[in-house]
Amino acid sequence: MSALEYRADLYDVIHGRRRQDIAWYLELCRRANGRVLELGAGTGRTVLPIARAGIAIDALDVAEEMRAHLQGVLAAEAEQVRANVRVLAGDMTTFSLPDSYRLIQIPFRSFLHNIAADQQRACLDRCQAHLEPGGLLAFDVFLPSEAYMAAFEGEYEGLFRMDDPYPLTDDGFLLLSEWNAYDRAAQTVRAVHRYELLSKNGQIAESLYQILDLAFLYPQDLERLLTAAGFTDITFYSDFTEQPVGPETRDVAVTARRI
Numbered sequence: 001m002s003a004l005e006y007r008a009d010l011y012d013v014i015h016g017r018r019r020q021d022i023a024w025y026l027e028l029c030r031r032a033n034g035r036v037l038e039l040g041a042g043t044g045r046t047v048l049p050i051a052r053a054g055i056a057i058d059a060l061d062v063a064e065e066m067r068a069h070l071q072g073v074l075a076a077e078a079e080q081v082r083a084n085v086r087v088l089a090g091d092m093t094t095f096s097l098p099d100s101y102r103l104i105q106i107p108f109r110s111f112l113h114n115i116a117a118d119q120q121r122a123c124l125d126r127c128q129a130h131l132e133p134g135g136l137l138a139f140d141v142f143l144p145s146e147a148y149m150a151a152f153e154g155e156y157e158g159l160f161r162m163d164d165p166y167p168l169t170d171d172g173f174l175l176l177s178e179w180n181a182y183d184r185a186a187q188t189v190r191a192v193h194r195y196e197l198l199s200k201n202g203q204i205a206e207s208l209y210q211i212l213d214l215a216f217l218y219p220q221d222l223e224r225l226l227t228a229a230g231f232t233d234i235t236f237y238s239d240f241t242e243q244p245v246g247p248e249t250r251d252v253a254v255t256a257r258r259i
């Protein structure tokens with residue numbers, strides 16, 4: 001993981017809009033009825049609503065900057081919410097914690113940071129080792145459908161394309177542009193994000209690049225990986241609903257049980 005991957009102070013500006021997964025993870029946490037661990041917890045986008053709902057959750061992340069940001073956010077929360085969260089340093093492929101869990105969750109495609117097959121397997125093995133018997137693993141990936149990839153490649157591959165501006169608290173705004181390149185043989189994608197922070201009168205105050213190398217995985221890859229790692233009851237959800245995964249699906253969510 002490189003220092004270029006995430007900017008903690010801009011993460012929520014961009015991804016705070018992503019709400020579709022939160023109710024799904026929150027419901028799994030409610031049903032877990034026991035300890036919950038989130039891997040790749042980042043700035044706490046998913047951790048906070050869970051802690052605010054009165055559920056205790058351990059939040060593990062490899063990046064110091066993301067953990068520090070989450071600690072800062074927690075400092076402004078009520079004591080009962082703060083008490084529900086333990087922020088832990090660790091890598092999802094090697095972590096070793098004293099507790100075991102009813103639920104381990106890896107929201108917002110963080111599992112895809114495991115770019116190589118041995119990392120994917122190591123992460124699943126660590127989850128097995130930390131789940132109670134009958135405990136649940138839940139995570140999501142994007143569906144790398146031909147339509148999805150085609151939207152970013154061909155004449156668009158390597159071409160920066162801009163999102164709508166994101167407002168910043170100082171009345172300025174953030175312009176985010178990205179380009180993507182898919183390697184179908186290796187099943188990896190390189191996403192390059194360009195950030196420009198503009199003042200309210202349009203001057204560029206700061207610009208930076210972020211480079212994210214991710215794996216991409218199809219449901220059949222997940223099924224094979226989870227089965228090989230000893231999971232059972234593997235269930236897929238299209239866009240965090242009970243619908244089956246199909247060509248229009250964007251987010252493939254999956255749950256799998258430790259025997």
Ligand SMILES: C[S@@+](CC[C@H](N)C(=O)[O-])C[C@H]1O[C@@H](n2cnc3c(N)ncnc32)[C@H](O)[C@@H]1O
Binds near residue numbers: 039045062090091
């Ligand atoms: C897309 S963010 C997800 C953050 C949060 N779970 C959410 O849903 O918004 C991915 C997070 O995974 C973390 N990460 C990347 N590789 C990791 C690893 N090997 N072990 C633990 N965390 C990792 C990054 O630091 C980042 O905070």
